[in-house]
Amino acid sequence: MxxxxxxxxxxxxxxxxxxxxxxxxxxxxxxxxxxxxxYTGNDTYYYELDYELNRFNENFEELIKTLQENNE
CATH class of the missing domain: 1.20.5 (Single alpha-helices involved in coiled-coils or other helix-helix interfaces)
Structure with missing residues (x-):
């Protein structure tokens, strides 16, 4: 069945x-x-998060530039 x-x-x-x-x-x-x-009040967490994201973007841009220079 x-x-x-x-x-x-x-x-x-x-x-x-x-x-x-x-x-x-x-x-x-x-x-x-x-x-x-x-950004409300004296909360520094968001400032730190923004700072970390900006640093990451800057480092990533530097990495891309370095890789492009090495490929030329």
């Missing part, structure tokens, strides 16, 4: 996909919100 495996209907798949997209978009928006500078 063959047993039928339960299948997910099209409507169920769409609902499941919608919930997954909603959850992912909430996570992405939260991550973006956390990286945006929000």
């Amino acid at each position: 063959e047993e039928k495996k339960p299948r997910l209907s099209l409507t169920g798949a769409i609902v499941l996909l919608s919930i997954t997209i909603l959850f992912s978009s909430c996570n992405i928006s939260s991550a973006i919100r956390d990286t945006q500078p929000n």
